[in-house]
Amino acid sequence: MKSLNVGIIGFGTVGTGVWEVLKNFDNIHVKKIAVKNLNKKREIENFDTSLLTDNPFEITENSEIDVVIEVAGGTQPAFDILKSAINHGKHIVTANKELLAKRGSELFSLAKEKNVIILYEAAVAGGIPIIMPIKTILCANKITKIAAILNGTTNYILTKMDEKELSYETALKQAQELGYAETDPTGDVEGFDAAYKIAILSTISFNKKIDINKIYREGITKITSNDIKSARELGYRIKLIAMGQVLDNGKIDVRVHPMLVAKKHLLAKVKNATNSIMLTGNPVGDLVLTGAGAGAKPTASSVVGDLLVLASELETTNSPLPQAVCNHSETAEQILIGDTYNDYYISLTASNNPGAIGMIGTVFGENNINISTIMQKGINHDNTAEIVVITETAKEADVQNALKELLNSPRIKNINNLLRVMN
Ligand SMILES: NC(=O)c1ccc[n+]([C@@H]2O[C@H](COP(=O)([O-])OP(=O)(O)OC[C@H]3O[C@@H](n4cnc5c(N)ncnc54)[C@H](OP(=O)(O)O)[C@@H]3O)[C@@H](O)[C@H]2O)c1
Incomplete structure (x- = not known):
């Protein structure tokens, strides 16, 4: 050498x-x-x-x-x-x-x-080899999809919220004490770090320049212990997922946000500060690389x-x-989050009156959203109840519209959270 x-x-x-x-x-x-x-x-x-x-x-x-x-x-x-x-x-x-x-x-x-x-x-x-493999041994492939856990800090926090039933604040403090999170954790917990990484990965995978400013980004700060518990009861774990995919029309969907990931999915099994990247290419099929991300x-x-x-x-x-050498002269046409299609987890607080669940079903139906699961989680002391809905695949703009309509009803006290689902 x-x-x-x-x-x-x-x-x-x-x-x-x-x-x-x-x-x-x-x-x-x-x-x-x-x-x-x-x-x-x-x-x-x-x-x-x-x-x-x-x-x-x-x-x-x-x-x-x-x-x-x-x-x-x-x-x-x-x-x-x-x-x-x-x-x-x-x-x-x-x-x-x-x-x-x-x-x-x-x-x-x-x-x-x-x-x-x-x-x-x-x-x-x-430490996970991914850039050089994509640029060398995988170059015979058309890569169409990446779904990944690219931030160890947030994965550590979410793991502890799930396994030890810690609040977000306690899990963050523990991560800081162990050196996994910085004193100012914004870059990690708000998803900036994962967005930088998925921008780089998507650019080299899809051979088009990705604009970091057009990546939809949501962090984990709004995830509550209730969300973690409901996800667990429904057979999911919550993970901060960075994803990029090429759509049939050639447009590109790149985003970072928390998701309910089905427990059987490989990404749901990735714990603590570990990173994992799932990549789909033709002819190689699905590949998963897992290891220390920092x-x-x-x-x-x-x-x-x-x-x-x-x-x-x-x-x-x-x-x-x-x-x-970078050969990406073409700029990707990135789609907005409103144009994406996903399955959803929605947690709402409704007044405990007859007809609340029926009304939710009607509003969703009018917005082209099919419900796959709906559950009421007991009754609170103020005569309200938390209702959790899992939808079938729906357009984000329709879901946002339905939530706006629901909030206008006196029966709905709050939309507690909306998360996307990976099965
Ligand atoms: N930490 C990880 O596990 C990890 C993993 C993957 C990628 N990275 C990336 O690697 C890079 C370094 O991360 P790190 O964790 O090693 O950071 P770090 O521990 O904060 O170290 C930064 C180093 O850069 C020096 N430095 C800062 N500004 C400088 C300047 N203007 N001129 C010369 N030196 C300067 C600092 O000097 P002093 O020592 O004098 O303060 C320090 O030695 C970052 O881009 C990070 O995103 C980090």
Whole structure:
């Protein structure tokens, strides 16, 4: 394998993981590591602190460096740093999903122009190999669908809400104490992180550029213990699902939201911080890849894997991995959530009067929605009752319309939640 000189931008969870793994490879020489705060205490054995700099451009402009590994995160200054690295002829390995989802298109165009490549296996699902397989061994396939659990934090919280019957708040606190959730958990619990990842996966799977701003996104903050319990009684588990699919008319449906997933479904069995990706392609059929979606070691596995593939290719050719170059000139036509078709779980609070259930059935019927299950869950002390409905497949716009009509009725006190269902 070719000897490579690398510079690392970022020396936090992933950066230090990469450093440790690189000790096993004699052909990779770390020349410099950029951090934000040079004075931060770093507990790393046998580490020569003279490798550190707080000026990332010292790395990007260094003519001795062949590859820049970006594991700092965020969009700025990461975008300017990678732009500088590419302009100076460096290949890039990055774990930065936010940057790729928001500004990847500009970076890939520039990389193509400068004849360098950007590898990003670690940006989606940490240690699970999915980017390189889609770009290489699966390239004989027309991929039409992805359904995935791409965020370990939310999967951990939902697992604990189900198995330990914790409230959302308690499960989040526990996730924070264990280091699975950040102090500000917004990026994970509101579905941003999963949206970045499904944008990247859908772009390479469907060969069309996905606009991150057109991805419908809902997080898990509105999931209550009641929803988890009702889902369990009905034979489902609630999961934050990131999905992308090509419709018969060629339009593309990409979204992130919680779903009731039937217990028999493989994604329902994925627990705690584990990630899982289910992909449907022709001719391969259904594939499922499951593993650690984050953490220093699994993520370093992907970063160093990219780097070693690059070293191996550069040993034999100056134009490595044609599959790794981005060729997506076409922009996807993404559909709005109102135009999607789903099965639904709807929880409502109704006054405990005769005819409430009949009225719900009538309003749904008038909006082209068939009910598959309806159950009333006892009577509350204020003479209201929670009613849970599972529908057959219906159009989202019709369902939203029906819920609006129901809310206008004095019999309906509240729509507690609406979730989509995966059978
Ligand atoms: N953590 C994971 O398991 C995981 C998994 C997959 C992908 N990722 C992605 O990997 C990237 C890094 O995540 P992480 O968890 O390792 O983050 P982290 O622990 O917060 O580390 C970030 C590192 O970047 C450095 N940094 C920040 N701004 C910088 C700047 N302007 N110039 C130079 N260095 C700068 C920080 O310096 P100081 O040390 O001085 O603060 C720190 O060393 C992110 O894009 C993340 O989304 C993470």
